[in-house]
Amino acid sequence: MRQIEQRFDNVGDEKLGWADIKESQRVKQVLYAEAIGLETLSLGDxxxxxxxxxxxxxxxxxxxSRIDNYEFKGLHHFLGKEFEFVVEMVDIEGHWFLADRIQALEVSARRFWKSAKVGQVMVGFIRGIDMSRLYLLVEGVPVVMNREEVSYSYIEDMRSEFEIGDTLDIKITKLEAPTEENPSGLLEVNAKVLSRDPWGQIGDYKEGGSYTAVITKIHPEHGVFLELVGVSGLTVRTNFPPNANxxxxxxxxxxxxxxxxINHRDRRIKAITILPQRSINAGNRRGVRVIH
Structure with a gap:
């Protein structure tokens, strides 16, 4: 009985789906759907x-070609992600439709400029990444966010933390609607402000105290980067311990x-890494010399 009810529910959903799809083709209503596959098909010639x-x-x-004006190398990273689209064509007999996301982004962008406000929290879609920046779409409007605006923690390479097609919550920090002089408008966003500033907990740590930390990065020139245990994002940099394993x-x-x-003005912590004696001795036995 439960299987029969489920089958009727699926049929009902599909009828509603077709109604939405036909309406989207008629008035360019923006719909959202998950990408569940990747195929190569003939479109025209x-x-x-x-x-x-x-x-x-x-x-x-x-x-x-209708996903975005941004150039993508491949589409596999989009599987499982949700996309906005408008319907360009419907094949009733074949039981499928052709979608266009670029048109949907244009519709969303017009809606964004009419209603968006500074301080509003929205979702950013990552359309591109390089080492220090995220290239986002916020309701169809492109914006670039630097690593300093993403997290209180230092992210050496943004490509190691994010993928194209990922989404993240952002807050609008500056907004100027398009004009004849500036047809692109101005949009600035920040993700970091939506999380807790770890420096607010620096009072729990004292100069001269020793604490547990986790190594987050090793840089051959700048030393060891660590995050104090118990405070996400509170980063400390130290030189390499001499003769360490x-x-x-x-x-x-x-x-x-x-x-x-603890430098409150510059929000920096000066510290040293302390290793167990056996770790240093092991380094000496192996003839290892760590520059510091």
Whole structure:
């Protein structure tokens, strides 16, 4: 009985899906669907890579050329992600539709400039990444966010933390609607302000005290970067301990740091990494010399 009810529910959802799809084709209503597959199909006289969408049980296709004006190398990272789209064409007999995201982004952007306000929290879609920046779409409007605006923690390479197609919550910090002089408008966003500033807990740590920390990064020139245990994002940088065993200085390892100075004005902590004597001796036995 439960299986029969489920089958009727699916049929009902599909009918509603077709109604939405036809309405989207007629008035360019923006819909959202998950990308569940990747296929290469013929569109006109050429073959094109396409995302296969599932909208309430109805399958549709979103060609690579109609995903975004941004150039993507591949589409595999989009699988499982949700996309906005408008319907360009419907094939009732074939039981599928053709989607266009670029038109949907244009519709969303017009809606954004009419209603968005400074301080509003929205969702940013990552359309591109390089080492220090995220290239986002916020309701169809492109914006670039630097690493300093993403997290209180230092992220050496943004590509190691994010993927194209990921989303993150952002807050609008500056907004100027498009004008004739500036047709693109002005949008600035920040994700970091939505999380707790770890420096607010610096009072729990004292100069001269020793604390457990986790190594987050090893830089051959700048030293060891660590995060104090118990405070996400409170980062400390130290020089390399002399004659340390290299096996100890690895990302993810727990070590002890001694805080020498807390600079409240520059929000910096001066510290040293303290290793067990056996870790130093092991380094000496192996003839290892760590520059510091």
């Amino acid at each position: 050429k073959k094109e890579e396409m995302l296969k969408l599932n909208y309430k049980g109805v399958f549709g296709y979103l060609p690579k 290299p096996d100890v200085l690895k990302k993810g390892k727990k070590v002890t740091v001694k805080i020498l100075e």
